Amino acid sequence: MVKYTLDAEAEASLLKATILLEKLKNLIGNERKFDKKKFVKFLIKYSRSKSTCKNIQDSYIIIFICLIVQDHNENKNEAKKMISRCQMILSKILDLHAGGKGLTSECLIFKITQFVLNETISVITYNLSSSNPSQKIGLCTQLLKFLSKINFELLLKAMQKIMSDEIQESVFSLLINKSAPFLPSCSNNMITLVLDLDETLGHFSGNIFHPRPGVFEFISKMNSHYELVLFTSAVEIYANYAMNIIDPENHIKFRLCRQHIKLNNNKIVKDLEILGRDMSKVLIVDNDPRNFRLQSENGIFIKTWTGESDDKELYRLMDYLLNLSKAKGESVQQLMSKCYFK
Numbered sequence: 001m002v003k004y005t006l007d008a009e010a011e012a013s014l015l016k017a018t019i020l021l022e023k024l025k026n027l028i029g030n031e032r033k034f035d036k037k038k039f040v041k042f043l044i045k046y047s048r049s050k051s052t053c054k055n056i057q058d059s060y061i062i063i064f065i066c067l068i069v070q071d072h073n074e075n076k077n078e079a080k081k082m083i084s085r086c087q088m089i090l091s092k093i094l095d096l097h098a099g100g101k102g103l104t105s106e107c108l109i110f111k112i113t114q115f116v117l118n119e120t121i122s123v124i125t126y127n128l129s130s131s132n133p134s135q136k137i138g139l140c141t142q143l144l145k146f147l148s149k150i151n152f153e154l155l156l157k158a159m160q161k162i163m164s165d166e167i168q169e170s171v172f173s174l175l176i177n178k179s180a181p182f183l184p185s186c187s188n189n190m191i192t193l194v195l196d197l198d199e200t201l202g203h204f205s206g207n208i209f210h211p212r213p214g215v216f217e218f219i220s221k222m223n224s225h226y227e228l229v230l231f232t233s234a235v236e237i238y239a240n241y242a243m244n245i246i247d248p249e250n251h252i253k254f255r256l257c258r259q260h261i262k263l264n265n266n267k268i269v270k271d272l273e274i275l276g277r278d279m280s281k282v283l284i285v286d287n288d289p290r291n292f293r294l295q296s297e298n299g300i301f302i303k304t305w306t307g308e309s310d311d312k313e314l315y316r317l318m319d320y321l322l323n324l325s326k327a328k329g330e331s332v333q334q335l336m337s338k339c340y341f342k
């Protein structure tokens, strides 16, 4: 049996969490009053004050997705049953967290969570195959695929948007803010690496998007060392199409597209200030240096790629960026002034 001990700080957090939990219990105690939107808001607060356990968090997310999906269940009796099951699991998970008893009974939670998910899958499948599928269910399905790959709080926020009927083109639009700063605050100490798409990571010709040599390895390696952001002047629908090809694992969670590009003297520019990150920890890679002219000290120029099969630039850049990510305590501007990528 694993025992978890708490230090003073954790205990204080737990106390706060316990108060929150009481409120949550009141919320879910009465099925008619159950307000999912409010519940997620509480949960976001709650998630900030508790220690994290990835798998329990996954259970939260799955249950919430099931709740959203059950809203669309045409069999209202079935939906009602499932909603009360979801409430039961949520209160059990919260008990586990707030009770500080350790997570020894987590196995049971995972089993029931899986059961609810299995029961919900038929509603998802039925809906997605219908001629008029619900966008909410489509988005929830995408979110399910993101489980374990993404920050818990970020997922909760995305779900909150779905619950508030803020329907977007794709799950990626749900992960960023509607106005600047576009990147939601995340607790990480990584440098943010902003990547251009066309002629940097790939090239579109003959009606198809071609991946640049080394792009798969580049994205997956960089993902362990940097917070990755795509920033393209292309429209979102095209960016999503191209990213499905070069980043099928969805390592790059944030996508900024044409609507995020600014005009400066009538010329487009990628203004890094809109990201909402510390500028001493932001890098941009682009095949057109004019795109990063507002923050040229943060920019890395990479040669334009239009299909040459012997191109090695992404491999060279990968080595350079791996070294850069190891340096500590200096701004990216200082680091790059010592050693340029050329």
Ligand SMILES: [Mg+2]
Residues within 6 Å of the ligand: 196, 197, 198, 199, 200, 286, 287, 288
């Ligand atoms: Mg480009």
